[in-house]
Amino acid sequence: xxxKILLSVAILLVLIQFLPIFKVENQSxxxxxxIQNNTVPADIxxxxxxxxxxxxSNDTKTPWYGYIAxxxxxxxxxxxxxxxxxxxxxxxxxxxxxxxxxxxxxADEILMDEMPMKIYTSMHQDALLNESQKEAFAxxxxxxxxxxxxx
Amino acid sequence: xxxxxxxxxxxxxxxxxxxxxxxxKPIEQSNQAAIxxxxxxxxxxxxxxxxxxxxxxxxxxxxTKLSFDKLLSADxxxxxKKMAKFLEIxxxxxxxxxxxxxxxxxxxxxxxxxTEKSAIIAWAQSEAKKLGAK
Numbered sequence: 001x002x003x004k005i006l007l008s009v010a011i012l013l014v015l016i017q018f019l020p021i022f023k024v025e026n027q028s029x030x031x032x033x034x035i036q037n038n039t040v041p042a043d044i045x046x047x048x049x050x051x052x053x054x055x056x057s058n059d060t061k062t063p064w065y066g067y068i069a070x071x072x073x074x075x076x077x078x079x080x081x082x083x084x085x086x087x088x089x090x091x092x093x094x095x096x097x098x099x100x101x102x103x104x105x106x107a108d109e110i111l112m113d114e115m116p117m118k119i120y121t122s123m124h125q126d127a128l129l130n131e132s133q134k135e136a137f138a139x140x141x142x143x144x145x146x147x148x149x150x151x
Numbered sequence: 152x153x154x155x156x157x158x159x160x161x162x163x164x165x166x167x168x169x170x171x172x173x174x175x176k177p178i179e180q181s182n183q184a185a186i187x188x189x190x191x192x193x194x195x196x197x198x199x200x201x202x203x204x205x206x207x208x209x210x211x212x213x214x215t216k217l218s219f220d221k222l223l224s225a226d227x228x229x230x231x232k233k234m235a236k237f238l239e240i241x242x243x244x245x246x247x248x249x250x251x252x253x254x255x256x257x258x259x260x261x262x263x264x265x266t267e268k269s270a271i272i273a274w275a276q277s278e279a280k281k282l283g284a285k
Contacts, residue, residue: 097234097284104235108216142229149231149283 016069022076027058032092043133044140048088051116051127052106055082058089063123078117096148103148107141110134183230186223192274195267199250230282237279241272 030036035045054060055078066075086102094102109115111134121128129137188196196219203213206220221227222236243249244263255262263271276284 095285097238100231101235101238104232105239111215112212142232145231145235146229149234 013069019069021069022073022080024060024062024076024079026060027089030058030089032090033057034088034091037092041140043136047129047133047137050124051129053088054124054127055079055117055120056086056088058083058087078120096151100145100148103141103145107138110137183225183227183233185225186233186278188223189270189274191267192270195263195271198267199261199263203254234279234282234284237275237282238284241275241279244268244271244275 034040035048040048060079062075065071086106091099106115110129116124116127116129201219202208203210204217204219206214206218208214208218217236217240218227222233227233228236240249245268250258250261250263
């Protein structure tokens, strides 16, 4: 009986790998990317790449467990949701006003520890931001928003 | 007697100089003006928003994300931030994200009526436009 259950679970696990749920695809070329097309200070690039880009860009670095269902579905669901909300790979398609609004929301969420999400930092300790990084990000947002506003 | 005359001449000269300086001193002006809130909007904001979104609020998240004190005063947030905040206010009220559901469950009397929502949205959008949003 135990063997049968184990075998059924194993078969089920294999079968669910082929279900096309929450598919996420990366793009190698992103001509509208924030980092590639704008002068972003090195410390901010580091923050964006380590703490934001996995969910908020077309350049998601998926860990090994992110390829195995059902974990894959959860990871891809978060990435889909993240890209839909803010996608830094499409940054230059936004108007200056939209960029200022997105930046303001990003700074607030980072200052309030709402981003990066806890489920993400539990698996990516390097994505955790310390107080000085949060302040640096908020200062950059203020400065960049001012530049965008005066364009 | 001569001394008294010279001293009083000096004093009046100095007084005249300082008066001229005062007159020529430019009036320090902020590049932003305080934002006026229509009475009906103010009532709605006081009912459902400002108790969390003010500088003295104990709600850290609420006051960090938005302080009406900083939003409305001339020397508060810089203009880009004010514009962003007005757009966010309009979005949050439109999407019924604010006031938060949990807060409304405990304080059902703080829910905004449709008229109040429309007034806040229209005001926030109009202020955002004044600050440069399209």
